[in-house]
Amino acid sequence: MLTKASYTLADGTPLSDLVRVPTREVQMRALSDPEIYQLEMDRVFGKTWLLLGHESEVPNSGDFVVRDMGSDSVIVARAKDGNIHVSLNVCPHRGMRISTVDAGNTQIHKCIYHGWAFKPSGEFIGAPVEKECMHGKMMPKEDLGLPQARVTLYGGIIFATWDLEGPSFEEFLGDAKWYFDTLFERSDKGLEVLGPPQRFIVRANWKAAGEQSAADGYHTLTLHRWLGEVGNYSKSGDGGSADLSPEMYGVEVSSPHGHALRCIDLGRKIKKLSGLDPAELTVEQKLEALPPPGMTREMLPQLRKHLSEEQLEVMVSMPPQVGGIFPNVLFAFVYIPQADGSVLGLTLLHAYVPKGPDQLEFVNWVLAEKDAPQELKDRMLMQSIQLFGTSGMVEQDDSDTWPHMTLAAKGARGRRSTLKYQAVYETGAPAGWPGPGIVNEGFTKDDTQWHWWLYWNELMNAKA
């Protein structure tokens, strides 16, 4: 629900003017303004569920990783009872960061400044010189623990929120969950990380990356044009045409909570691999011809146990391959053509962690199904690194683009320019489409990203 905005920015602009609903425009200043950034840290990153990692990163009691929720550092730790806790990484004594490392294993997180100690669950153990009662007598020990975020595991992925009374993660995903389940909850043992995430800094506002993750299809045609020029995607035999537009037909799913999925037609790939007309094939035959990313044919029976017939139909015809979870997550479950004519599936998750109005940290996890054979995991890992993340030949072009948008948004005139999301679907869902939600078919449009901005707008203007 959009509420009447009461907040006015320092220059007199009402916050509610940033997103112009009738013409589907967003003022550019949203991509650089420090005042807007500060509001986002509370109103967006203080309210939504945020991706922190995968439980396979902290398999044992005492294992921990240090991650960020918006502008706050948190300790993600597995406690003795096996549960994963997310604690604010700030000593309640004098505000020192408690953990100064990226990862490790300990049953006692001890602040190096004055020695206050905490369990992996965030509970206060005690301060030094107990007999002199260094921690004072004004507050009970129970009140001196580390503030706890609310944690959920979804397909083993760790999400947390500071909004303790807000919507559940399921409610937050809403109709999009039906689709996300086909990615994250489809196998017996689920996914695992293949190592710690890549991390690097991009001098860009987090929303430049965040809104692109809301299933922007258009950028592929120009920014990733090289895919059509050389390599295994190139249209050799088509007169060297680098036109990627045939790939841009499909189905796009939007969410009122800003989640987005680009579902891309598998028909041509299945035809190429099997030599058969996909229209003549059963769900089973299509799965055999091209198993989902990271799955072998031997693993296919697992799908039936976890997914409905309708979900399987989407998986074999028009599966989600890229998209986002609001506010700052990108997922990729992509089918990558190989030189030998086969197809290799990859599974990745990114978080674009805000590090100031004009800086983000790109965090890239490479995943695989736990049950996949080691040889397949190794190939997935190598191919993932070559195409995505730090040196990835696809994503190096993305990360080089966002800083320009952020700089442009600082211009006295440029900040008043608008981002336009005016390519509107007029189709609706394809006939017989079995999935829920806001669904449109055809050539990529701006609807998914526009819905991302609408939810951002709703959160930013919500009454505190």
Next chain:
Amino acid sequence: MSAAQQVAENAPVIGNPIPVGAEIYNRIVGFLYQEATLLDTIRLKEWGATLAPDLVYTVPLRQTRPMSQQAQSVIRTVQHYHDNYRSIMGRIMRLTETRSAWAEDPPSRTRRMVSNVQVFATDRPDEFAVVSYLLLTRSRFDFPDMDVISGERNDLLRVDGEGFKLVRREVILDQAVLGTPNLAIFL
């Protein structure tokens, strides 16, 4: 078995250090300088010609870990680069033969400063282990900030006529969170 493990098992045994100023030492330093020139002047195909067909080219992640766990600060599962000859040639092809490799078009202005070179004999007479420091500055567009990439190269060079071929390169970077938006450049 992962590709990285295979390399470790096939890696030559590293022997004695070769003194600074020895003929082979000087030739290796000359190769590293020439290589820096090829990369800084974007003569990528010429650089590609110095790579061995059995090349393994990797850049591990780094993690901030306590003093007692320094071995775990170098991560060789997910890495920043994990390439072989074929994939490096694919990268060169993308950069030189397409009109849309935007992360390096327009190209960065770079300086590769190679120093602290130590050369070691191996149990193979035609292969030398080379440790060097790399300080790489990267300037893009009209941005006033210069990206700085620093690290240690652990190379294996094979004698190839008068020159050398790069057989193995692992670059141990100093940053846990890289301060450059991508590694569209070779280290």
